[in-house]
Amino acid sequence: MAVMEVRKKHCWERAEADMWQENSFVAFGGDVSPQPTERATLDREHYCGKATMQKEFDTVWTKAWLIAGIERDLEEPGDFITFDIAHESILITRTEDGGLSAVYNVCQHRGNRLHIQPYGSVARAHTCPYHGWSYGLDGTLLNVPDRDRFSPGVDCAAKSLKSVNVGTSNGLIWVNLAVDPLPLEDFLGSLVGELMPYRLEAMHVVREQTCELDANWKTVIDNFAEVYHVDFIHAQHASFVNCRDARVDLFPYGHTVFRVDGYVVNPRYPVPDEPPPILSGALQALGLDPGDFHGRVDEIRRAAQVQKRKLGARAGFDYSALTDDQVSDIWQYNLFPNTIMTVKPEEVWIMRQRPHPTDPQKCFFDKITLAMPVRQSDDETSLVLIGDVEAAKAMKSGQRPEREVFTQADVTNGSMSMTETVDQDIFYLPYMQAGMNSAGFDEAVLSDDENRIRHFHDWLATWMAGQIPRPS
Numbered sequence: 001m002a003v004m005e006v007r008k009k010h011c012w013e014r015a016e017a018d019m020w021q022e023n024s025f026v027a028f029g030g031d032v033s034p035q036p037t038e039r040a041t042l043d044r045e046h047y048c049g050k051a052t053m054q055k056e057f058d059t060v061w062t063k064a065w066l067i068a069g070i071e072r073d074l075e076e077p078g079d080f081i082t083f084d085i086a087h088e089s090i091l092i093t094r095t096e097d098g099g100l101s102a103v104y105n106v107c108q109h110r111g112n113r114l115h116i117q118p119y120g121s122v123a124r125a126h127t128c129p130y131h132g133w134s135y136g137l138d139g140t141l142l143n144v145p146d147r148d149r150f151s152p153g154v155d156c157a158a159k160s161l162k163s164v165n166v167g168t169s170n171g172l173i174w175v176n177l178a179v180d181p182l183p184l185e186d187f188l189g190s191l192v193g194e195l196m197p198y199r200l201e202a203m204h205v206v207r208e209q210t211c212e213l214d215a216n217w218k219t220v221i222d223n224f225a226e227v228y229h230v231d232f233i234h235a236q237h238a239s240f241v242n243c244r245d246a247r248v249d250l251f252p253y254g255h256t257v258f259r260v261d262g263y264v265v266n267p268r269y270p271v272p273d274e275p276p277p278i279l280s281g282a283l284q285a286l287g288l289d290p291g292d293f294h295g296r297v298d299e300i301r302r303a304a305q306v307q308k309r310k311l312g313a314r315a316g317f318d319y320s321a322l323t324d325d326q327v328s329d330i331w332q333y334n335l336f337p338n339t340i341m342t343v344k345p346e347e348v349w350i351m352r353q354r355p356h357p358t359d360p361q362k363c364f365f366d367k368i369t370l371a372m373p374v375r376q377s378d379d380e381t382s383l384v385l386i387g388d389v390e391a392a393k394a395m396k397s398g399q400r401p402e403r404e405v406f407t408q409a410d411v412t413n414g415s416m417s418m419t420e421t422v423d424q425d426i427f428y429l430p431y432m433q434a435g436m437n438s439a440g441f442d443e444a445v446l447s448d449d450e451n452r453i454r455h456f457h458d459w460l461a462t463w464m465a466g467q468i469p470r471p472s
């Protein structure tokens with residue numbers, strides 16, 4: 001459905017809010033303040049400039065921990081993924097001892113990429129397709145064809161693949177290109193524990209998409225850092241989430257979270273007597289009768305929490321460590337610098353922005369959908385709990401889905417979709433970018449309800465100034 005049609009269909013008169021988003025600074029428990037020390041200027045250079053792009057590479061992309069992939073993709077020795085960031089490519093492999101090796105995806109002979117596919121598996125070695133140099137799973141140079149033709153000889157130890165830092169947390173693989181990085185556990189702090197009940201490590205990839213966007217990576221992050229736009233471009237949300245009273249926590253290093261109540265109507269609008277169509281559909285999916293909620297729309301969230309716990313147990317989903325809020329609500333973590341993670345107990349979206357290698361006004365928008373495994377014998381209960389039903393059904397085949405790569409035009413012409421909501425965002429992002437690249441644009445002006453944007457950019461400025469604190 002086109003963006004404007006959605007708006008017309010769902011929009012009704014909007015009142016001024018009598019409550020507002022709550023914003024709180026939250027420390028990780030150590031002595032690192034959640035407050036950044038620098039202040040960013042959100043101007044044309046910040047979003048469009050090549051100098052800013054280069055500085056971000058030097059101070060952020062090569063200094064911060066980045067999500068490179070999903071640990072489940074590397075179950076067996078020889079399984080590998082590649083992760084491209086700006087002009088670099090990193091190769092991560094499960095080694096024979098069960099560990100992980102992360103190296104630059106660069107052959108030491110004359111620099112060819114060892115792998116160009118996003119994931120795969122090798123038996124014992126990575127072999128460069130150009131002249132056949134081969135490297136062990138840990139990156140050690142093993143074999144050089146016609147080795148005696150290299151007159152001075154080849155020192156295998158010196159010509160092994162160049163390693164980078166790698167770590168795991170919450171089922172995700174993280175890499176860091178710095179020589180002496182901030183430890184991953186300090187970088188993530190209490191977020192590791194917050195995410196633990198969702199058990200990402202038990203989930204499977206059910207869909208993976210990359211959209212090539214005509215927008216700076218930060219333009220996309222900003223879009224997913226505020227709900228000020230939701231009533232306007234996602235009018236359908238007013239009938240199933242409460243964005244007005246979102247709770248926001250602002251963490252050290254630039255991470256943030258939104259906690260948005262689900263299974264409710266937005267209280268900016270009159271509460272209807274009957275559940276609106278989207279909530280009715282959600283109730284029916286949970287096996288509840290919307291007719292039972294006549295005049296009781298404000299009781300739906302609690303009913304959904306109770307019913308989801310029942311259905312979850314039947315589907316084999318373990319909700320025991322989740323609070324009731326986590327069962328019904330949509331929490332969205334923005335993990336500095338480039339990942340937006342929307343978490344629900346059955347399904348997680350990892351939306352990662354990667355900068356283009358040369359053009360600051362382009363980026364790659366990856367969306368990886370993880371879902372709890374569906375049992376072969378299941379009676380479809382688990383499928384209704386997982387939002388992306390088609391993808392979850394495909395999971396039953398046991399095949400990991402291939403990465404779909406497409407452009408913004410493919411989304412706007414309807415041939416590809418990243419869900420109705422994300423498609424609506426994608427429609428606007430290139431226009432935001434074009435506007436910020438105009439002589440008619442001075443600097444972004446932010447409301448208190450856009451504090452996540454301010455927090456992210458001020459921490460970005462702090463990283464760019466090389467002022468990253470470490471816990472003592």
Ligand code: FES
Pocket residue numbers: 107108109110111112128129130131132133
């Ligand atoms: S560039 Fe890899 S073997 Fe020659």
Ligand SMILES: [Fe+2]
Pocket residue numbers: 223229230234421425
């Ligand atoms: Fe949006």
